[in-house]
Amino acid sequence: xxxxxxxxxxxxxxxxxxxxxxxxxxxxxxxxxxxxxxxxxxxxxxxxxxxxxxxxxxxxxxxxxxxxxxxxxxxxxxxxxxxxxxxxxxxxxxxxxxxxxxxxxxxxxxxxxxxxxxxxxxxxxxxxxxxxxxxxxxxxxxxxxxxxxxxxxxxxxxxxxxxxxxxxxxxxxxxxxxxxxxxxxxxxxxxxxxxxxxxxxxxxxxxxxxxxxxxxxxxxxxxxxxxxxxxxxxxxxxxxxxxxxxxxxxxxxxxxxxxxxxxxxxxxxxxxxxxxxxxxxxxxxxxxxxxxxxxxxxxxxxxxxxxxxxxxxxxxxxxxxxxxxxxxxxxxxxxxxxxxxxxxxxxxxxxxxxxxxxxxxxxxxxxxxxxxxxxxxxxxxxxxxxxxxxxxxxxxxxxxxxxxxxxxxxxxxx
Amino acid sequence: xxxxxxxxxxxxxxxxxxxxxxxxxxxxxxxxxxxxxxxxxxxxxxxxxxxxxxxxxxxxxxxxxxxxxxxxxxxxxxxxxxxxxxxxxxxxxxxxxxxxxxxxxxxxxxxxxxxxxxxxxxxxxxxxxxxxxxxxxxxxxxxxxxxxxxxxxxxxxxxxxxxxxxxxxxxxxxxxxxxxxxxxxxxxxxxxxxxxxxxxxxxxxxxxxxxxxxxxxxxxxxxxxxxxxxxxxxxxxxxxxxxxxxxxxxxxxxxxxxxxxxxxxxxxxxxxxxxxxxxxxxxxxxxxxxxxxxxxxxxxxxxxxxxxxxxxxxxxxxxxxxxxxxxxxxxxxxxxxxxxxxxxxxxxxxxxxxxxxxxxxxxxxxxxxxxxxxx
Numbered sequence: 124x125x126x127x128x129x130x131x132x133x134x135x136x137x138x139x140x141x142x143x144x145x146x147x148x149x150x151x152x153x154x155x156x157x158x159x160x161x162x163x164x165x166x167x168x169x170x171x172x173x174x175x176x177x178x179x180x181x182x183x184x185x186x187x188x189x190x191x192x193x194x195x196x197x198x199x200x201x202x203x204x205x206x207x208x209x210x211x212x213x214x215x216x217x218x219x220x221x222x223x224x225x226x227x228x229x230x231x232x233x234x235x236x237x238x239x240x241x242x243x244x245x246x247x248x249x250x251x252x253x254x255x256x257x258x259x260x261x262x263x264x265x266x267x268x269x270x271x272x273x274x275x276x277x278x279x280x281x282x283x284x285x286x287x288x289x290x291x292x293x294x295x296x297x298x299x300x301x302x303x304x305x306x307x308x309x310x311x312x313x314x315x316x317x318x319x320x321x322x323x324x325x326x327x328x329x330x331x332x333x334x335x336x337x338x339x340x341x342x343x344x345x346x347x348x349x350x351x352x353x354x355x356x357x358x359x360x361x362x363x364x365x366x367x368x369x370x371x372x373x374x375x376x377x378x379x380x381x382x383x384x385x386x387x388x389x390x391x392x393x394x395x396x397x398x399x400x401x402x403x404x405x406x407x408x409x410x411x412x413x414x415x416x417x418x419x420x421x422x423x424x425x426x427x428x429x430x431x432x433x434x435x436x437x438x439x440x441x442x443x444x445x446x447x448x449x450x451x452x453x454x455x456x457x458x459x460x461x462x463x464x465x466x467x468x469x470x471x472x473x474x475x476x477x478x479x480x481x482x483x484x485x486x487x488x489x490x491x492x493x494x495x496x497x498x499x500x501x502x503x504x505x506x507x508x509x510x511x512x513x514x515x516x517x518x519x520x521x522x523x524x525x526x527x528x529x530x531x532x533x534x535x536x537x
Numbered sequence: 538x539x540x541x542x543x544x545x546x547x548x549x550x551x552x553x554x555x556x557x558x559x560x561x562x563x564x565x566x567x568x569x570x571x572x573x574x575x576x577x578x579x580x581x582x583x584x585x586x587x588x589x590x591x592x593x594x595x596x597x598x599x600x601x602x603x604x605x606x607x608x609x610x611x612x613x614x615x616x617x618x619x620x621x622x623x624x625x626x627x628x629x630x631x632x633x634x635x636x637x638x639x640x641x642x643x644x645x646x647x648x649x650x651x652x653x654x655x656x657x658x659x660x661x662x663x664x665x666x667x668x669x670x671x672x673x674x675x676x677x678x679x680x681x682x683x684x685x686x687x688x689x690x691x692x693x694x695x696x697x698x699x700x701x702x703x704x705x706x707x708x709x710x711x712x713x714x715x716x717x718x719x720x721x722x723x724x725x726x727x728x729x730x731x732x733x734x735x736x737x738x739x740x741x742x743x744x745x746x747x748x749x750x751x752x753x754x755x756x757x758x759x760x761x762x763x764x765x766x767x768x769x770x771x772x773x774x775x776x777x778x779x780x781x782x783x784x785x786x787x788x789x790x791x792x793x794x795x796x797x798x799x800x801x802x803x804x805x806x807x808x809x810x811x812x813x814x815x816x817x818x819x820x821x822x823x824x825x826x827x828x829x830x831x832x833x834x835x836x837x838x839x840x841x842x843x844x845x846x847x848x849x850x851x852x853x854x855x856x857x858x859x860x861x862x863x864x865x866x867x868x869x870x871x872x873x874x875x876x877x878x879x880x881x882x883x884x885x886x887x888x889x890x891x892x893x894x895x896x897x898x899x900x901x902x903x904x905x906x907x908x909x910x911x912x
Contacts, residue, residue, distance in 0.1 A: 124606060124832045126538050396907065406907060409900065416899035419906065420851040424822030427829045430540040437538050445825070448818045504807070510817055511810035515790050518805040 139211040155214040178252025188250040196250030225256035236359035257298035276305035295344040317365030338491035387460040388422035454496035461490035550610040557618040569621035591652025599649030616777030623692035629770040631658025638754030661687035668897035683745040693741030694730040714759035717750035735887035768845035772830035775852035785859035789866040823855035846902035860885035
């Protein structure tokens with residue numbers, strides 16, 4: 124048992140480190156280090172522009188989507204090399220946020236189901252950050268129940284015509300392409316009538332409206348489709364096989380989201396160490412210590428769980444199912460930590476931003492943002508189902524809509 | 538990075554699991570639970586023959602000389618099978634104390650006896666309620682004789698010898714505490730088994746009356762040795778707890794698959810699935826913290842105090858949650874004497890206290906993290 128690199132890993136790490144040292148935008152390092160939760164906003168720079176510049180540089184140096192094959196813009200790196208790269212990229216990895224959905228979900232789906240011509244055309248530009256991709260899955264009527272989606276695709280001649288609405292689409296407003304799942308046949312049970320496409324987000328009939336979130340920010344969009352024409356060659360997988368195609372995408376979603384998880388613990392430990400209460404430093408209070416200890420062992424448990432997965436990769440094995448716990452543990456931890464940090468401030472815990480004098484409103488922002496961590500990329504409840512079914516082998520939930528034609532499924536609760 | 542047990546260590550785990558499945562079925566645990574035996578003597582001898590009792594004892598002292606990673610994998614299996622033997626007291630406490638602080642003669646006398654199953658040892662630390670603390674140690678020493686009472690002493694009624702924490706000063710400092718070694722058969726100590734929530738592992742009161750004792754380690758070093766000893770034992774006990782947690786989770790999962798209610802397996806209800814998923818999460822976090830503890834223990838890393846506390850807290854929580862939820866998944870049957878759920882519930886809650894309770898380790902972890910940050 125040890126934490127050392129193998130000689131090959133050490134060599135790869137040294138190469139990566141040298142390249143990052145020579146090329147990373149060091150002027151942003153401090154600002155990037157401070158932002159630990161949610162989407163990054165830079166004071167004097169446009170996040171997407173800075174991200175694109177960094178991604179382009181990485182692509183030129185052979186460090187973009189490095190686990191992808193070389194012919195599609197990657198480096199052909201092994202899984203453990205990808206992990207080492209992420210460690211060495213460090214805080215600059217936060218700059219890749221606009222590309223994570225493309226790299227983690229859309230790219231792998233195109234790679235699995237696209238034609239060779241499409242792969243060679245689209246993937247290198249995705250890898251280099253020239254094109255940003257978004258994922259158009261969730262709908263007002265289908266969040267956790269993705270297969271309940273209603274956006275229609277109808278075949279007209281050699282093309283498809285799409286009408287409907289998507290929601291919660293991160294980055295749609297700056298994306299060039301989108302991965303779109305549609306209902307092509309409402310007369311068969313819901314999982315059977317779906318078809319997957321990709322499309323140009325500038326296509327006629329695509330309208331993007333930002334959603335203002337509960338925390339006041341705008342990171343997601345609604346996307347409306349009105350008679351949008353998609354050529355049949357942009358279909359991914361067979362007609363009616365969209366559900367299976369989407370499983371490839373979603374499997375990658377959980378892996379890519381789990382890669383960089385904030386728990387809020389380091390910030391909370393520092394906060395409790397420095398916060399003075401009437402009875403002395405907050406960290407001296409036994410109740411506070413007990414809570415901190417509980418969060419500490421969750422944070423270290425997640426850290427060493429990822430080390431176990433990395434060790435499996437290093438040996439060329441597939442990591443076990445342990446990593447499925449990451450987001451489930453981290454999401455509610457952020458929410459609990461934020462609430463308790465504010466509790467320690469007493470009445471003054473209500474203040475936000477600069478009005479909050481102890482930590483610049485950090486925990487108040489965490490409180491307002493953290494509910495999304497427990498929903499996006501699989502709700503806590505869906506994640507528990509996944510652990511119960513795929514890891515523990517328990518039976519799936521009984522689905523009352525399983526064998527019912529989609530257009531016969533009730534659409535209202537009461 | 539190779540943050541995992543080696544293939545040999547995994548093989549040892551499989552071997553221990555198979556061995557214990559054969560030699561330590563629930564029936565054997567119940568023989569001790571029902572008071573027919575005070576511990577499983579046959580199993581204890583078999584464990585000695587397998588080399589498990591001395592797995593971390595150097596060869597020159599009659600052990601297998603393997604190491605603490607090997608001991609961790611065996612500890613996990615002991616917890617999984619609820620082995621009703623004085624393993625934790627003898628191996629994690631007595632043997633470790635002698636390895637840490639014993640002189641050559643003490644090592645030569647006791648370590649081979651432990652490895653061969655001839656001697657049961659324990660640590661007599663507590664004096665009634667409270668967590669480990671120099672202040673809680675009042676047992677006195679004069680002229681090499683001990684006077685006072687210790688309880689609870691794990692496996693105290695069957696122990697051949699005990700490491701005893703005694704007060705040798707009154708300065709209010711840690712150096713007031715010294716350790717002694719007492720041989721039960723030499724007289725001066727009376728042991729009485731006391732009823733406890735987990736009868737598969739005995740707890741006793743030891744009354745010392747002018748009991749002859751020899752020093753273990755230097756005078757005034759007792760608390761320093763105890764602190765190291767508790768950290769080391771915490772990691773090993775955490776592996777037992779993780780083994781127990783995993784088994785309780787499996788029992789709950791298996792029952793949820795088999796039991797039908799409302800015309801379907803109860804494991805298809807989300808309320809039940811989510812309870813089991815939470816058990817899996819807790820057990821996984823605990824296992825990962827334990828691996829870090831094992832690394833720190835086996836390398837004597839300066840991170841051991843922090844790693845041990847994290848492993849201890851995480852494993853205690855996981856075992857308690859898994860044992861509790863296992864009963865809940867079983868419903869009424871889980872509350873019968875006949876089903877084994879309560880054996881894990883008892884063990885989970887007894888092991889949560891033995892080396893100091895959760896609140897003690899929570900406080901210790903934060904104190905240790907704070908010191909590290911300040912340094």
